[in-house]
Amino acid sequence: MDITARFAALAIDAVRRVAVEEILPRYRRVAVLRKDDGSIVTEADLAAQDALGMRLRAVHDAPVLGEEMAAQVQGAIYERDGSFWCVDPLDGTKNFSAGVPFFAVSVALMEGARAAFGIVYDPVADEAYSAVRGAGAWLGERRLELPREGPALGNAVAEVSLRRDIARLRGALKRRPPYAKRLTSGSSALSWCHLAAARIDVLLHGGQKMWDYAAGALILEEAGGFLCALEHDDFWSAPPWTRSVIAARTAPLLHDWRAWIRREMDGHSSEGLSADERR
Secondary structure, eight states: OOOOHHHHHHHHHHHHHHIIIIIGGGTTTOOEEEOTTSOEEEHHHHHHHHHHHHHHHHHSOOOEEETTSOHHHHHHHHHSSSEEEEEEEEETHHHHHHTOSOOEEEEEEEETTEEEEEEEEETTTTEEEEEETTTEEEETTEEEOOOSOOOOGGGOEEEEEOOTTOHHHHHHHHHSOSSSEEEOOSOHHHHHHHHHTTSSSEEEEEEEOHHHHHHHHHHHHHHTOEEEOSSOSSGGGSOSSSEEEEEESSHHHHHHHHHHHHHHHHHOOSTTOOHHHHO
């Protein structure tokens, strides 16, 4: 479909309104619940997902695939023909529930397995990142265009979040990091956007769900960034439901970052790691 400036403005306004009306009033005021998989959810997640469903369908009448839906419902929406909204109503729930001001709403309009349009909204900073496939990325009304030049990997600021089962890579990052500084923010969607805005230099994540990367990966690509997966040079060919991330703001940085990661993964076993590193 044709993503016009009016369409984008209406969608961004819908997301901002939900954040202001359903998320911020509950910040530091809601209890935490445990889902069946052990992850946490709050009343704000559920209220925001319901509100986004109503507001987004008013902008474009398509099904809404939300993080807090049952897996079988998510699968049915993904497998059907046509576009759908992919929504993380509150990315960074752990931060939100702990009073840490680093969380976001992530929304993508999907056409098949890829986003045609994406929004990530940071309600604390009141920053709206957006992108249209093939037409660019924005932070508010400012066009996002990454500089062609960037730091060497040894001087880079890295955002790193790994699954606990990648023991050998975790050990290598702990003992001999190839970058200058490491961050772990707790919001996948904002990490993509901060890379697109050159606030960080490289990104690594052991496995993101579709709602974690759908909008953010599009924003990074349209800003001129580079990305792949741990096992795939083509990020978009990796399994869609849990997709690893290697990303950087310049091509040379991606080349060096990816090479270091894959060399460490292929060249070392978990033997010799401490018990803490193997956990």
